[in-house]
Amino acid sequence: MRLPIADDRTVRAYLVGLFSANRGSVALVVVLQLLASGALALLPVIIGQVVDGALAGTLSASSDAARIIALVLTLVAVSVVAGWLSEYKAMALGEHVFAQMRERLVASAMALPLSVVEEAGTGDLLGRTTHDVPALDFLVKRGTYRILYLVVTGATSIITSLVVAPELGWMLVAQVLLAWPIIVWYLRRTVPVYRSSSARFARLSGIVAESIDGAESVRALGMGRVRMGHLLSLVDEIWRMESYGAWARMFMAGMLMTALHGATVAAIALGALQVGAGWTSVGAVSTVVLLSAGLVDAVSEATYWTSEFQTGWVSLGRIAGVELVERDRSASGRTPADSHMRARSVGYAYRDGHPVLHEVDLDLVAGETLAIVGPSGAGKSTLGRLIAGIHPPSSGSVEVGGVPLVDLDETALRSEVALVTQEHHVFVGSIADNLRIARADASDQEVLAALESVGAGEWVAALDEGATTKVGSDGLELSPSQAQQLALARLLLLDPHTVVLDEATSLMDPTAARTVEASLGRALEGRTVVAIAHRLHTAHDADRIAVMLEGRIVELGTHDELVALGGEYASLWNTWNRR
Incomplete structure (x- = not known):
């Protein structure tokens, strides 16, 4: 028998429950990140206006330069301060959420019927506490901030481009649409692999723990070579699965970069045609291209977090699965009349x-x-x-x-x-x-x-x-x-x-x-x-x-x-x- 693994719907509900309990902190982090991302998104807009002003000869060398520098410095300062505060609050939120998750896991593990623990074996539960929990540590504590930041940054860049230059802003939407099927392809092929890998890590933990606890019996019965053979076989299986995951991740990254940079080049070419036809300005094209480059950077980092999130999702399914075990008793509130x-x-x-x-x-x-x-x-x-x-x-x-x-x-x-x-x-x-x-x-x-x-x-x-x-x-x-x-x-x-x-x-x-x-x-x-x-x-x-x-x-x-x-x-x- 194995402890159950939560399906995607249950994992989503589990995750939403964790963050819903801290909705005030989540809202504050999002507001701060919107402020930081919005300030950064305005910089390409200013650059575009400067380009248009320079080409039209309407900029004043002294007064306009001072105003632009002051505005840029203000936006940078707002972005830095809001970004720092959002990172601080997000990391504090991550620590709190991670602590709640660990406490729920321990409470669920302590409430497991002993018959279930004995049938599942030590390796399964040990793997969930010693492998799956650490696998989520970095993701929850650091990834909470970065994932929220990347989502907010991407959304801000797209909205800004559509407002400033709607005739070209749709190219950023096209970049996201190009990235989506590539990411879905990656997830469909690697989620089962990482799930199997985590299960083998659990078996590996069980073999190691049982071999250490029963070291005297292992030596007395001459089982060392057999136990080592099982261990090495599992290590080999895990290595092959992780290698496949790494290959899929590299392939996904290459495909994403090709698609995204190709879309940026297409935006430049389309912008040049539109400028020639008088449909838009060079400044608007500059703004969209800079926002597109920022979106490419965000999606590029997102590929790393996609891999982390993917591994974490599998681990979260195993952790949430502990709560799915049916209890073998329920308190009725009745009080014994005596000690008989x-x-x-x-x-x-x-x-x-x-x-x-x-x-x-x-x-x-x-x-x-x-x-x-x-x-x-x-x-x-x-x-x-x-x-x-x-x-x-x-x-x-x-x-x-x-x-x-x-x-x-x-x-x-x-x-x-x-x-x-x-x-x-x-x-x-x-x-x-x-x-x-x-x-x-x-x-x-x-x-x-x-x-x-x-x-x-x-x-x-x-x-x-x-x-x-x-x-x-x-x-x-x-x-x-x-x-x-x-x-x-x-x-x-x-x-x-x-x-x-x-x-x-x-x-x-x-x-x-x-x-x-x-x-x-x-x-x-x-x-x-x-x-x-x-x-x-x-x-x-x-x-x-x-x-x-x-x-x-x-x-x-x-x-x-x-x-x-x-x-x-x-x-x-x-x-x-x-x-």
């Missing part, structure tokens, strides 16, 4: 037609510790994730206080139930920052108490900077056991009444695991705990045990009851004790 959790006729399938849970019924007793055991593939972790509200059930319901978990918003859900798995993540920042992700207003004493509760207090205290020690990619590297302790401490600060531990201590050695589990047992006293048991001693210590087999709960009871029953659990327990 239960599952009723719950079924779940990661893929349609391949259920992994079948008609599971389970009532949790408040304050109990329930261990879920069973062979690999029995559905233990899947059931745990449904109880924690990570996935909505495909059928049936999981409720707390009579309210389905899918009816709770994320904040309300996490105040009811939370999950800690064997997979951990250390965020860049201090140890205290990592814990305060769960509760931003946690005091230093509460942070230290949470660390102490999971057995991390001693090693944190031994650090020179204690809980303020920087960790993560640019700080102290923590062992898997220490990282998992931070995850468990975060859970304590989150303070839900029900906790799901999915092999949360499996990365620790048995001695450390027993110590942490004992500490957790004390810290979680009074809470409902669902433990996905990796080691059967966890099940032995639980109040009740649920045995799963092929997606069903086949046994439920205390340790002694299930051993006496002589069924699946008794078999697992006897096998465990013979180790």
